[in-house]
Amino acid sequence: MTNEEIKALLALLQSTNVTLFELEQEGVRIKIQKSPLPAGEVFRLPASRPSAGELLDQASAEQSFQSVPPAKTNTRTITAPIVGTFYRSPSPEAAPYVEVGSVVQKGQILCIIEAMKLMNEIESEFEGTVKAILMENGQSVEYGMPLIEIEIGPET
Known part of the structure; x- marks a missing residue:
């Protein structure tokens, strides 16, 4: 560079x-x-x-980020691994990858973060149920910002 x-x-x-x-x-x-x-x-x-x-x-x-209150012991938060723009679906006319209440598997795509014209798929790190989607579609995100909360089972 x-x-x-x-x-x-x-x-x-x-x-x-x-x-x-x-x-x-x-x-x-x-x-x-x-x-x-x-x-x-x-x-x-x-x-x-x-x-x-x-x-x-x-x-x-x-x-440098505001403190986020600690999650419940059975809730895990997926955070932004990069700076970019948050999207819930692969295209404007497509359905969102997940909704609140969706059951997700480890490795399942949850959302996309666009960074420098590249679409980066964000996958679930856990199996569980989506409890909250913390970002709006098209919202700018920074590294480490919470995106989605997933309630996991007692075995994880």
């Missing part, structure tokens, strides 16, 4: 409400997190790739 492409990406992200963005392309991983900087302070890209220790750790990324 060239410096011009990175600058264009930064300019695009400045005009949005996205606070965390990750991109991996051709073996290069870029992670951008917005944070308020004091006036006059400028972020500069390093001339070389940062080491693993210099990358933003997962714990501080999770702190």
Whole structure:
């Protein structure tokens, strides 16, 4: 990825409400997190790739989101693995993948997140019953945002 492409990406992200963005392309991983900087302070890209220790750790990324109350012990939450746009169905005229009350199997497609013109199918990690769909169709989502709650059986 060239410096011009990175600058264009930064300019695009400045005009949005996205606070965390990750991109991996051709073996290069870029992670951008917005944070308020004091006036006059400028972020500069390093001339070389940062080491693993210099990358933003997962714990501080999770702190940028509002706290979500803990789920009931038998309820699991499917969260957004990427930044994008949430869709409940494969096309506008198609039926949603799942509804509240739908029984789902592990690996079953629950929704789609569109990111950079790619449709990413989000699969269930659990067997159970859909208890809540927490996003509206066409809503922007950020990494880690809760999407769907699934009530699981006592054996899981």
